[in-house]
Every structure is written in structure tokens, then in C-alpha cells.
Amino acid sequence: MARILTKVTEDGDLYTRPRQIELKIDAMLKLTDKKLSNQLDIGDPKSTAFLPSECLVYLIRDALRNGDNTKLNLILPVLLLRCERILIRKIQDQRITDKASLREDILCEFSGLFASDMNDKKVSKLDIFECRFNKAFKAFRLDKVEKELNRINNFMDLPQSYNHDNKELDDDILQHLSQAAKVPPNQESVLFMKDLLNEIKRLPPDVMKAVTLRYVIGFQIESNDPDETTVATICGCSSRTIRNRLKTAKTLLAHLMEDV
Amino acid sequence: MTMTFTTNNTTLQDACYELSLRKRIPDADLLDEFVKHYPQFSTELTDFAISLALDALDPMGDVEESIKDSKKVTPAVSRAMSHFHNLLHTFQQEKSEPAPEVKSVQNADKEPTNPFKNLNRQEFREFAKRLNVNLVFVTKLRDRQIDPSSMSNGFIELIANDLPIHKDVLVAHLVGAQSAAPIARQFHKSDEKPSNSQQESFTKAVKNSGLSDEQQKQLLRL
Known part of the structure; x- marks a missing residue:
């Protein structure tokens, strides 16, 4: 059975995974490495056999806790590849000239969350990724992008001022x-x-x-x-x-x- | 816009995550509620809500795309894996007993000083920016994937001055055994141990690192 999350919401309630995620995790925990590997090959999110990213986060953390490097090295790259695809699709801002470096930085920092997960027992930063992965990863990504844009803005020229007196504008x-x-x-x-x-x-x-x-x-x-x-x-x-x-x-x- | 999302600031991080979970696009009432709940983060939460709102309007949406080769290891994934393992190793080392002093001295005798060792990721990026090259190129340099004998003196001096270290220390590092450097292990599919035979010449590295024409010319002029 999937381990209970420890992170609490602002109202003091424990975060909980959606039911279908819990069921998938329970099923995955019973699989051999070989069968799990086969299941990881399924890349179509519409397929019923597709493993949601929330499950992958759980399985990676589980492998880390158990010192199961085989499983860890099997699952983490799959999750990181999905994240990279999201970053390629979503980081399109033309102000960012070196998008590849930014994507790489975000991926590295994200992988670092797993490494520090075992080290930092007080803060379960990854719990939320087991509940709503895409939303949590979006928040994570937006923060990094924002920082990069702040850095770029510091080097940008001040915008010119505009005179609107004679312009008729509509909404x-x-x-x-x-x-x-x-x-x-x-x-x-x-x-x-x-x-x-x-x-x-x-x-x-x-x-x-x-x-x-x-x-x-x-x-x-x-x-x-x-x-x-x-x-x-x-x-x-x-x-x-x-x-x-x-x-x-x-x-x-x-x-x-x-x-x- | 300033937003700090560091480990020392868990409450802000939590608030941002919660805000992103509540609605696809935060509205005025929701943002007001959060700002009242976390008045100390009013500016950061507002900035985050703006980013969140604009991101949610992206017509490409958050639809998960199908991945044909779901186990493909791209260079970015490989580096993220490498970063993960390095960090994990560091944390595990911190937990265990500190290594005896003698051991590090012995290692120092065998291994030339790595001038890149003390650069954190941000400093490493800044180093690349100062050289006006990309991370791919400086990573090749750091990981000894470029044949040092093909580098011009001007280039070696430029690097040595920037780090700043003596030219000889840099050269000693660059000619060191390649296997000692953190090369992207996942790309090595051979049964044999990686060797210096995989090194590129300086010119090839300049051309094969995705540098712009201007950047290439600048490096080859040195």
C-alpha cells in the first residue's frame, strides 16, 4: 500500500493523492523490474497502461528509500524526459535567448529535489508532485523562468515613453x-x-x-x-x-x- | 518582479504551490484571499499569480503529449541524472564520517587540481557567459573532451586568466585522465572504459557545440 504523505495544506490537512493514482501505485509496487520497465515504455498518456508522473515520483522516492538503484536509474530518466518535453513546449519566451541552458538548469534543480528528499526529512517538497504533478511542476518551472527574466530585465533598456493624447484606443x-x-x-x-x-x-x-x-x-x-x-x-x-x-x-x- | 523560492522560504513555496492547485487561472478573489493569508508574501504571490495566469492562457495548454521513445536519454536528461547522482553522493558523504585527511592528500598527489571543481552551477554558467560561449562548450572543456594539444595559447590564457589560475595548472588538468572527469556516462554505450580517444579537436569542439557563427569566429581567432 502506498505510503501516506506528510505534507499539510494551509488548513492543516494532509495532502492526499487522487484515488486512481493510489491504485496505480499499489499495482506498480507488485511488478517486477522487467514488467515495470515494459510499462515505462508506454508513452501515450491516453493509454490505460500509461504511468502518470505522480506514480513515477512515488516510485522514485520509494526506490531511494530502499536503496534500489536499479529501479531508480530506470524510472528517474523517464520522468526527467517528460519534464524536458514540458519545458521545451512551455519555455518559448523570446526574451530568453539561451532556452536550452535554462531548461537544463530547471531539470537539474528538479532532479536535485529527489537527491535532497532523503536528506531533508522536515520538508516533504515532493509530496505535492505525487498529488498533482503537472501543476506542481508548473509552479516549479514558473519560478525559475521568472528568475531568469528578472536577470534579463536588469540588462534591458528602459522602455520609451508613449504619448497617448491624440490616439483613439479601443479595448x-x-x-x-x-x-x-x-x-x-x-x-x-x-x-x-x-x-x-x-x-x-x-x-x-x-x-x-x-x-x-x-x-x-x-x-x-x-x-x-x-x-x-x-x-x-x-x-x-x-x-x-x-x-x-x-x-x-x-x-x-x-x-x-x-x-x- | 522578484520571487524567492528557496529552501529557506518554504512557506512561500507552499503558498505558490497551493495557489497553482486552486484554479487554472487565479482570479481577483483568490489572489486577494492568498495575499490576506500570507501578507508577508503579497508581492511575490502577486508576481507568481501573474506568471500563472499568463501561462494558463497559453493555447498550447498543459496537455501531456505522447512520447514515442519514453526511455530515450537526451543530453539534458543525462546531465540532470549526473547532477542528481553527484548531489546524492554529496548528501550521503555528509551523513557518513568525514574522510581522513591523509586520503585527500594522497588523491591530490595523483590528480591534478581541478580548476572547475569549486565553481557551482551558477558560477559555471557565468563563466560560460564571460567567455561568450554556451554550456555545451564549457562542459566539454571541463570534462576534458577537447584535446588540449589542439588548443591555441590564446585560448588557454583566456581561460586561465578568467578562472583565475596559472596556465600550467589549467593545462595539467586538461591533459589529465578523462575518466576522472564527470563525463556523461549514460551516453557511453561501449563495453570498454571511456578513453581520451573520444576527445575532439579544439576546432571540432567549437564547430560541434551549437555555437553561433560569431562565437565560433571569436574562439578560432584566439
Whole structure:
């Protein structure tokens, strides 16, 4: 039977694996190395015999605890390959010039979590990866990408200022974001959405922040209620400044509308 | 945007993980709730929520793709495995008794000083950046996969000055036995022990490391 997780949520409850993951783990623990190896060959997530990454994390940790190097060296590369595929697909930001190095760094740091897992008994960092692997790995990846972008931003020129006085702007371009946050884009709008996201990531950081807080996360720009959190209170500036930043975004993104 | 996600900051890490589990795209109410719960991390959580939200909008999504050769070991996977084993070994060493002083002295007699030994990963990356080369190339250099006799004096001096170490110490390391260096073991499919015969010439290493034309020219000019 799969070992109970030790990590607790903010409410003090223990993290638990989904039932189907528990069942898969129990089944895998009974397999010989040969049969496990055969099962690891299945790379199609739609196959019923496919081993979810949550199970792989469990089995790797189990092999580490038991000193089973054969199993460890069998399973860990499979999980790392899956992670690499995710990183190749998801790290597309054009500001990052050396994507391969960043991917490699993230993979190394991730593999390091397993090495330190046995060493650091107080913090079960990997428990969450046994519950919802993709979400946990996303959080892990985003942190590393963010750090890299911070480093790059330190070397970037300050953005030029924009004069909006004579420009007539509409909300259409940014409303696409609000819409996409509510409903996943259809096939026709996938390419446009991809372009839009790429452009948004290239906006000056304070502009990108205002756009995302307003149009994706959904904060109001300002409020009469002094206790309400708004884009202006989060960014620590006036609502006028926020409006200017949003106008800047619309100006910089306007060319995308020509293709729609 | 600043976000620290270190081992000393487990609560922030936990909060970020929890936030990512709650909703595909965090909304204003959810982020507000988290910021009120962890006021000390309000900036970091907001930055993380922004990253999370933009990532979730990616139309490529989080759909797991099918992998044809699920056991294929790519160079990145191989290096991550190597990193894992090195780290595991370090932790196991820390747990066990410290090695006797004499042993390290004996090893020092046999093995030339490794000038790359004290560079952590970040420093190693910075070293590559200062040289204006990629990690593939400096890893080849570190792992003695480049024939030192084919290197120009200018190149050796550049490396020695950067590390900084005496030129002779660097050369002594580069001509040392290749098996002593952490080469990517997983790629060695032969039954025989890896040997220096696998070394590339400097020119070949420059050309086969994925360097840009400009980077190649710069190195070959040295």
C-alpha cells in the first residue's frame, strides 16, 4: 500500500493523492523490474497502461528509500524526459535567448529535489508532485523562468515613453485576454492568442503587470472602497498611471488587430 | 518582479504551490484571499499569480503529449541524472564520517587540481557567459573532451586568466585522465572504459557545440 504523505495544506490537512493514482501505485509496487520497465515504455498518456508522473515520483522516492538503484536509474530518466518535453513546449519566451541552458538548469534543480528528499526529512517538497504533478511542476518551472527574466530585465533598456493624447484606443485587443481567461480559445483563435501572449510578455514589466491584473486576473483599476484591492493599490500608483499603462499596452499591441 | 523560492522560504513555496492547485487561472478573489493569508508574501504571490495566469492562457495548454521513445536519454536528461547522482553522493558523504585527511592528500598527489571543481552551477554558467560561449562548450572543456594539444595559447590564457589560475595548472588538468572527469556516462554505450580517444579537436569542439557563427569566429581567432 502506498505510503501516506506528510505534507499539510494551509488548513492543516494532509495532502492526499487522487484515488486512481493510489491504485496505480499499489499495482506498480507488485511488478517486477522487467514488467515495470515494459510499462515505462508506454508513452501515450491516453493509454490505460500509461504511468502518470505522480506514480513515477512515488516510485522514485520509494526506490531511494530502499536503496534500489536499479529501479531508480530506470524510472528517474523517464520522468526527467517528460519534464524536458514540458519545458521545451512551455519555455518559448523570446526574451530568453539561451532556452536550452535554462531548461537544463530547471531539470537539474528538479532532479536535485529527489537527491535532497532523503536528506531533508522536515520538508516533504515532493509530496505535492505525487498529488498533482503537472501543476506542481508548473509552479516549479514558473519560478525559475521568472528568475531568469528578472536577470534579463536588469540588462534591458528602459522602455520609451508613449504619448497617448491624440490616439483613439479601443479595448478590443485586451478584451481578447479577458475572454480567453474565461473560455479557452477555439481553434481559429489559437494562433492569434499565441501571438498576443508573446507580445504581452514583451511589454515593459509594469505595463504587463497592469494588463494581467486588470484583464486576466480581473481586478478593478480603482475603487471607491478604500479596503478593496485594485490594480492601482497592488501596483502602488494612481489609477491615472494604471490607465496610462493600459493605453501603452493597447498602443504597443494595436498592430495585432490588423491581422484579425 | 522578484520571487524567492528557496529552501529557506518554504512557506512561500507552499503558498505558490497551493495557489497553482486552486484554479487554472487565479482570479481577483483568490489572489486577494492568498495575499490576506500570507501578507508577508503579497508581492511575490502577486508576481507568481501573474506568471500563472499568463501561462494558463497559453493555447498550447498543459496537455501531456505522447512520447514515442519514453526511455530515450537526451543530453539534458543525462546531465540532470549526473547532477542528481553527484548531489546524492554529496548528501550521503555528509551523513557518513568525514574522510581522513591523509586520503585527500594522497588523491591530490595523483590528480591534478581541478580548476572547475569549486565553481557551482551558477558560477559555471557565468563563466560560460564571460567567455561568450554556451554550456555545451564549457562542459566539454571541463570534462576534458577537447584535446588540449589542439588548443591555441590564446585560448588557454583566456581561460586561465578568467578562472583565475596559472596556465600550467589549467593545462595539467586538461591533459589529465578523462575518466576522472564527470563525463556523461549514460551516453557511453561501449563495453570498454571511456578513453581520451573520444576527445575532439579544439576546432571540432567549437564547430560541434551549437555555437553561433560569431562565437565560433571569436574562439578560432584566439
